[in-house]
Amino acid sequence: MLAEKATSMEGRRLGYLEDEQLRPHIVQYEQQQLVRNLLEAELGDKLTVEDAEIDRVMKSNPKATRDQARMVVQRAKANQLMEQFYAQVTQKRGLKKMSENLALAAQIHQRLLNQPSQPRGPSEFWIRNSQIVTDLSQEEKDLPLAVFEGGQFTLKDWFLSLCNVAPPRRPKNLDTPQGVEKLLDAALRGPVLAAEARSKGYDQNPKVRS
Secondary structure (H helix, E strand, O other): OHHHHHHHHHHHHOOHHHOOOOHHHHHHHHHHHHHHHHHHHHHHHHOOOOHHHHHHHHHHOOOOOHHHHHHHHHHHHHHHHHHHHHHHHHHHOOOEEOHHHHHHHHHHHHHHHHOOOOOOOOOOOOOOOHHHHHOOOHHHHOOEEEEEOOEEEEHHHHHHHHHOOOHHHOOOOOOOHHHHHHHHHHHHHHHHHHHHHHHOOHHHOHHHHO
């Protein structure tokens, strides 16, 4: 444990927290903590399950146990509450997608996919994480795809989200503005909710900071 702690401290001293390939993972982990704290505080008390709701699920699926039926109800309610809350937050924070940049994002995606600056392995037919650093100009990295109160979402953020998806599961229509936008919609949730969490002070929570 001491060796791990010492190694971590040395990495910080050398500035690895700001490394372009490491920093996104730190930011993503922080976002997850912020969003979890926000949702637990804002929605936790609303996630109640009535016996009548469980009974309806068991009636529609006689093979389900009561615990299974409860989980079905909880999942459905959680999804509904989440969608309602996210809609409220996007409106509150004035989320605006930069539709005029989606076609350019699709073109850049195709360039990184089909014309990598560094040769890939013979069986690698997907965009690698390292290409975000090597194949995008600073202007391309900074291309805004969405803006909202408390932040913005750039093409670099979009590619980072793409590279979090295993290659076989990546969408096949990212050569189109519509495909780019669909992935953008999914990727925006974390940053937008994290901005809302910061506005409410959850970034100062000792557990999040630690």
